[in-house]
Amino acid sequence: MKAIALLLPASLLVPACARDAVSEDQAEPSDPATQVVLQAEGGPRVNVVTEAPTGFEGTNGFLTDTAFEAAEEGFGEHEDEPAGLGPLYNNDGCIACHGNPKTGGGAATTELRAGHFNGTSFVDPPGGSLLNDRSIDPRFQERVPAGNEVRTFRISLSLFGDGFVECIDSNLLQSIANAQPAAQRGTLIQVPVNESANRLRAGRFGIKNQHASLVSFAADAYVNEMGITTVLQPVENTSLGTSVATIDAVPDPEDDTDATHPFGIDLQNFIDFMRALKAPPRDTAAAATASAQRGSTLFTQIGCAVCHTPTIVTVPAGTVVNQGAFTCPTALGDKNIHPFGDFLMHDIGTGDGIVQNGGQGTRNQVRTMPLWGMRARDRLMHDGNTVTRSDAIARHGGQAAAIRTNFNNLSATSQQDLINFLNTL
Helix, strand or coil: CCCCCCCCHHHHHHHEEEEEEECCCCCCCCCCCCCCCCCCCCCCCCCCCCEEEEEEEECCCCCCHHHHHHHHHHEEECHHHCCCCCCCCCCCHHHCCCCCCCCCCCCEEEEEEEEEEECCCECCCCCEEECCCCCCCCCCCCCCCCCCEEEEEECCCCCHHHHHCCCCCCHHHHHHHHHHCCCCCCECCCCEEEHHHEEEEEECCCCCCCCCCHHHHHHHHHHHHCCCCCCCCCCCCCCCCCCCHHHHHCCCCCCCCCCCCCHHHHHHHHHHHHHCCEEECHHHHCCCCCCCHHHHHHHHHHHHCCCCCCCCCCCCEEEEEHCCCCCCCCCCCCCEECCCCCCCCCCCCCCCCCCCCCCHHHHHCCCCCCCCCCHCCCCCCCCCCCCCCHHHCCCCHHHHHHHHHHHHHHHHHHHHHHHHHHHHC
């Protein structure tokens, strides 16, 4: 699929479309000289770019310490049937899939997806490719139906740094793709932003880049992973196409709203918590070793950095993103982040065969896995089926085959230097 340039309309400059840059629960700008100039993606930069705060604990400044603690507590809650859990679900709380090394990280938990490839197109089974692992009633337990030979697991992803990722200019993602060699060029897809009447923005979250905003991501996780409906996703999933209404005792939408929580009280906790997480920290002591520094140089020399982009700058503070639904605040704007990922889709021979928002051309493409925070993971790649760094490199094919060959041609010492570098991320 050809990459698509994304330019937002000038109408998004209207401040009324955006959430206030600083609400009563958000921290005030620490630098009084910082300017918040409302503008659409692609606008000019007026502030000095600084490093994003890093760490596995505490707020990045999007929320006050008190508000962050409250959001973290909500994130750690476990749901039950009276609260709307199920009828189909994978886990009973956000923390169950996002807790390593601290609340907001990843986990070894996976979700199951399946479908059928008819030789031309991927075809969803009844009810969609996601097959939930659990049900509150065994009669509705989902299983892979006959004739669905495409089967894959997807590992739970870390949420650290995602508030900054949401504030990456869509045009910058396009420029990253344009700068990549043709053989390694990534695909930028446009996906619906639920909170903006499903208008389109460049995808950046999820294995298939199926979401562009953290609000959409959160609403999707609530209904698909916990079976809890919201105003953004008010319809329960079926059990392989069969309605679950007979065992669903809680009226939809199940997450209550109020004047300050228009998307849902619990859902807003999840959204605010994600936006307030710091970027993953480096192991600075290990990174200072001679071996890791040599490995850092090799990482670029052999081509890993083509897709695992080391540094990206977020939009200027005050930029209106998510098709008018969110104004990037000072805590998230004008920040250098180091994701070691390009947030584009590539075919590296490990594609899961599933099609979501990107069309049939993305069937065997997956989002470049950002490497920041990978030292806190013992299961790698999109499916979690790989457990060593060298084996993960060996799985790279397709658009990454040449880079894999470059790694294989290194001496054993140089290969270890590169692995040592990866272990600092």
